Amino acid sequence: MQQKQFGTVEEEIKESKNIADVLEETSKAVVGISKLQEKGNSIFLQDGGTKLGLGTGIIVSENGYIVTNEHVSGSKYSNCYVTLENGKEYLANVVWEDQDLDLSIIKINANNLPYVIFGDSDKIRIGEKVYAIGNPIGFEFRRTVTGGIISAVDRTIKIEENDKVSYMEDLIQTDATINPGNSGGPLINPQGEVIGINSVKIESAEAIGFAIPINIIKPIISSYTKSRQLRRG
Secondary structure, eight states, rough: OOOOOSSSSHHHHHHHHHHHHHHHHHTTEEEESSSSOOOGGGGGGGTHHHHTTOOOEEEEEEEEEEEHHHHOOOOOEEEEEEEETTSEEEEEEEEEEETTTTTTEOOOOOSSSOOOOOOGGGGOOTTTTTEHHHHHHHHGGGEEEEEEEEEEEEHHHHHHHEEEEEEEEEEEOOOSSOOOOGGTOOEEEEEEEEEEEEEEEOOOSSSSSEEEGGGGGGHHHHHHHHHHHHOOO
């Protein structure tokens, strides 16, 4: 008679609880970003993310530095509005941005904030579990969590916008659902480490989204938070 194996269900429950704890902790450092202070009823807008400039960001230092997409925050020296997990809203200044990378760093006047932990995006492998956190559609569904796997790495995609053609390279491809309002939010591993910044999705296909590897901006964050000045390479 084949002996029954015990513990499998218990192990799955334990793993599920651990991941839930990790996601709950990481979500504390995820913020909502809007170009307009009055957000309105974005759920009723078919393109609420575009009209209201809705997006997501991650706190990367306890004194208020936040990373997001450049297309979410706007250009350098411009302003946007940040909403924390506790509902507090701050006016933020864009202190650094790179349109080609679609990344920016914004700053709010706050201290003792929870912040994310960075992983090593050079060590990720196809098939590994990942989770995306963001604000799809609008703030009604803030901090929505979706899960999936790393579908591919080192992807290059072509962007055609306003009669301009550009390319985004070295991207992480994932099947974790990424909607327009997720832009700027974290792609994290089961350990709660941020390995990418969610950026774009293929509108004509299901479950094909892309994130910018976190290693691209890690040295920029470190340089800026230490010296408050950056030199472009």
